[in-house]
Amino acid sequence: MSAKFGSSGIRGPFGELATPELALALGRAVGTMRKRVIVGRDARATGQLLENALVAGLVASGARVTRAGILPTPALAYAARDHDAGIVVTASHNPAPDNGFKLWEPNGRAFDAVERAEVERLLADAPPYSPWNDVGSETLDTRAIDAHIDRVLELVGPLPRRLRVVVDCGNGAASWEAPLLLRRLGCDVVTLNAQPDGHFPGRPSEPNEKNLTHLKQAVVATGADLGIAHDGDADRCMAVTESGRFVQGDELLVLFARRYAGSRIVCPVDVSRIVDDASGCEVVRTKVGDAYVSERIQEVDAAWGGEASGAWIFPEMSQCPDGPMAAAVLCHLVAKEGGLDKQLESLPRYPLWRDAWRFAPARMDAVMAAVQDAFSDGRQTTLDGLRVDYDEGWVLVRPSGTEPKIRATVEAVRPASLDKLKTRVVALMKNLEKSV
């Protein structure tokens, strides 16, 4: 069996990529590497059957397995601290037909490249089963949600005043934990889509602006202080203001970051300059992807890190992005500092522009080299593609991870500066397109 694991595990359509055969082989591989493994899943229709195959593989390889049931990925990652590894059967925010697997270290960090390579090697080699009298065992333990809620409350404390909150669980893994947590925090909770259902009848699983129309309406209709939305496995958290406005990921990142003013935080190279100008933090940049943010937090001993997709990492909890923890922190921010509408008004607004151009994969390196030459007058960073910073703004040019395209982002403090940078990018890309 061969399969490729990325920094966020593996996911794809059930029956094509996410198969019982892959689950069984993954169980045999991880069961060979680690002896005590905790397994959980999101609410997808194919979750139980994939978990069954996964657990069969683990036990057949001699692992002692704890089944944790349906729960948020961060609750499972936190529970992994008492085991040698954690596995979640989940396709995160992907569409309903998909499923997959995420692998966690005991400290809540995703398996790194070395560990993933070992998993892939064992998948290909199919290690021998344990002898019949030396197979592992399995047990059921559904206390992980309560333990995670207790830990969040211990870290953030009760709210200084009551809030009314609408939480849209998206029929996902947060459906049980999120309302419980928010009530214990001191909120009057209104729920939306808080019944686990792998068909996602309420809305698509990704908590983006387009998918949160009902949440925006419900916040206004119930006079709530804020709205919160999670993705299918609840490692993400997005928000809606009291007037029903969706908070953009970059803005939410800065609101969280301000809590750590004076400290070091980590975010990817594609995050807006408002984080540098308005967070009061020392900002360390990294590659795009929450697993890279998590790794970098450890490397530079940062207080916090986040990605504008809605992945927020609180190292005092674990290295895993934590949607319920983020929701609790956000409620504290609103209870202490007032509504999100007002908090957003205090942020600078910079014009932003994005576009993409198609190039043959064989030409990508040459195109990127040409871009590097053309923008040699700025401060260049090659963490992920090429980011060039100027006093007035910045340009990010990077090959897409999924398509044969080069994507460009330009942000500037003034529209005129944006136009100048944008004109340079467009002219260069047109030239490079012609020189095929």
Ligand code: MG
């Ligand atoms: Mg997710």
